[in-house]
Amino acid sequence: MRTAVRRARRAGATLAAVLTWAGLVGGLAGCDSGEVFGKPRSPEDLIRVTPDDASKDVKTDGGLQVKVPEGRLESVKVVRIQDAQEEKVPGRLDQDGSRWRPSGPDGERLALAAKYVVDAVAVDDAGRRMARHTTFTTFVPDERFIGYVTPENRSTVGTGMIVKLEFNREIENRAAVEKAVRVTAKPAVEVAPHWFGNTRLDFRPKEYWKPGTKVTVDLKLRDVEAAPGVYGLQYKSFTFTVGRSQVSLVDAASHTMEVRRDGELVDTLPITAGAPRSTTYNGKMVVSELLEVTRMNSRTVGFGGEYDIPDVPHAIRLTDSGTFLHGNYWSGGVFGSSNVSHGCVGLRDVKGGSSQTPAGWFFDRTLIGDVVEVKNSADKKVAPDNGLGGWNMGWKEWTAGAAG
Template sequence: MLLALTACGGGGGGDEEPSEEESPAAAVAIAIAPEDGAVDVPTQGELAVTAEGGTLTEVTVAGPEGEEVAGELTEEADAWAPSEALANDTEYTVTAVGENGEGESETATATFTTVAADATFSSYWNIPDGSEVGVGMELSVTFDTAIENTAEVRDAIQITTDPPVEVRGHWFGNQRVDFRPEEYWEPGTEVEIRFRLRGVEGADGVFGTLREDVTFTVGRSQVSTVDAAAHTMEVVRDGEVLRTVPITAGAPGTETWNGKMVITEKHKETRMDGATVGFGGEYDIPDVPHAMRLSTSGTFVHGNYWASSATFGSDNVSHGCVGLEDRQGAGDPNTDAAWFYENSMIGDVVEVINSEDDVIAPDNGINGWNMDWADWGAGQ
């Protein structure tokens, strides 16, 4: 009797298929590496967030002071990775939010601590923040210790420009890397440098500490050509000749370097002691006027008050510098040296031609323009 009642129950619908309820959508699965509670985590190459069965809508990685780590989502929004290294010996909290195809949200969190540095390296650069420079300026970054991971350190110095132009870095040895475009900068270019060296391992156990943003603007174009044989310097600004001035260059035996050189320092007056550049006691002038440095080894373009006026434009008598007529005390604004000093800025180019010497080495000063673009950055 019980069996019969069970079989005949339901009244009138015995020949229909039973309905099935739709299965709920699977939740998005969020994975965070490293796992929660991890310690001694590498500052690079370890942190990653992924989503399976959905997309990531928000990822936040924050340090103890609330500072967030920059990162990027993939085009499919199913993975996130940091765009810079993490700080050493720091606790980070990861919060990731994702959703499935139905818009249902899930949140995952993890906390981990990065590895401590055995040692750190310091970084120094040559362009002050907010400065205006000439079209020949190169960014030169030096380090207080030898760098083994040169590609990682170079790539942690991120340069963007407006208008856009390709900028490459080139290593001179293992403690200096310089950056420049293929040709001189276009006047008016705005450049942003993002130093993201903090947490970058430069050598085994040795990490960077610098995380800073710097900007500079390229001013007007000025390129001056010194013809050592003709004893002249033609000053060209934005394609127009401003002035051609008589000069004296390096005497036989102490000729001026050929090549493109960039002004890196300006001194209204400075002392020049031959002993500091290998000339013994041949000269020691305490008040050289209107001096502008062109090389690390001591090449300057500067005023000269001790030679006769007839020297300029006719003879090469210097120890390798480019001399322009001047007056002692740097107080006469009408001299060629004073005029050139007032009309020059850091980053302007002075190119020497027709001298009986070699082309200056690209790392003797900020003079990478003397290296072919095909070789600039090659193998680094």
């Protein structure tokens, strides 16, 4: 299930709106087949977020608020991300639930050089619940650059995790910037950089990380000149831990997924993959997001009104372009026998999701950084810069992408 991010060669998903049962709100996605499940009111109409979604260089004195013209806000969660540190932004709802604003001593100002993520759930006057997911980034001082880092500081990840830095400016002096970023592991292993264009720098070892590895990322970018007159801001370290190994192999031809934990086969699950006209990518993909429930809407990915499913359970993002492995409660007895999706991998589930279904079982045992590999699909191999797809490059090709 995928399309290019904010493009639609084939149905995938772009982050736009998400609905969770327990206040967990993720990104909008779209990819599976099935009947249309109504046409709920647009989340953009009901939930109005300032600054606008995808805004860049937002001034620090710009107001942050979430409003509804009718109904009420049920929940608002705002997270600020700086230097791979994630911090919840405190806020308050008006008594009538019509508006949320930040609170505290810094409530009137936004942080410099930060990414903000807003997740809101509202109920309209007809009693319909819907969600909206938006992001924006704030102003970086003139002649400065920063790198946004994946994964999160102090997280525990799967053995396929790749360190990714996305820069807010094009990097002309890539060798100098690359030299100022150091990724080390304990126990020690060679970790090599690879540039994708002039704004993204990834790091990985030759093979998957060993379970238990402690990884440290040192950013010594402050005052490093990335382009004429453009200097870095960050001087910071962060760490993450590699958990157990889990690698799952999807066979699109036999409609199965083998789940292996620390090399041992745990279970074989029946799946449905991409239909002949919307096949699933082959290759190694790394889990980058876990969503309890998400909305999937064909119109957000360039289709007509083929589907609008507001409550897709157990959605696991595999690529930036929208390939998901997710629960499916609407396709009947296709699992293990036929491929009917728009490019995603589907597991049997029930409406609302359940830990007792194959989808719920797999979701509960998955970490960010786990590997899902697809074979025997009538499609090309996933691009190495589509999500954390760098494992689809050989070591010689990977190390050739370094600047230094």
